[in-house]
Amino acid sequence: MITEQLLVLIAQNDIKDDIVDTLIELEFLSGFSLGNICGFSREHSxxxxxxxxxxxxxxxxxxxxxxxxxxxxxxxxxxxxxxHNPCRYWITPIIHTGTLC
Incomplete structure (x- = not known):
């Protein structure tokens, strides 16, 4: 049975700090990862x-x-x-997790 999943959220730069503040306040999260990405789209308008x-x-x-x-x-x-700044997201199940030593 899958008990953990991964939410990937793509956000505009101007709301990054608000998202970080929101996630830090959620006690059920042990942490999260954040990185810069370049988004390519066919909708250049x-x-x-x-x-x-x-x-x-x-x-x-x-x-x-x-x-x-x-x-x-x-x-x-x-x-x-x-x-006010829509963010794209998706959720995938985590089949296995652990720590390599």
């Missing part, structure tokens, strides 16, 4: 001039491992932050 020339838009990618039974609470908390 949403890009500013600099992004159109470069061909990509900069985003932050959050990886949040969480218990399956806390999915709704996590999504609700993130929804409040992403209300």
């Amino acid at each position: 949403h890009f500013n001039i600099k992004e159109q020339v470069e061909g990509y838009r900069e985003f932050y990618k959050f990886e949040i491992m969480h218990p399956v039974d806390h999915q709704d609470v996590l999504l609700e908390a993130l929804s409040a932050v992403c209300k």
Whole structure:
């Protein structure tokens, strides 16, 4: 039975700090990962001039491992932050996890 899953959230740069603050407050999370990514799209009309020339838009990618039974609470908390800046996300099951020593 799968008990943990991974939520991947792609967010615009201007709400990164709000998302970090929200995630830190959730006691059921032991932590999360955050990194810069370059997002490529066929819909360049949403890009500013600099992004159109470069061909990509900069985003932050959050990886949040969480218990399956806390999915709704996590999504609700993130929804409040992403209300005015929509964030793309997906959730995948974690089949196995551990620490290599």
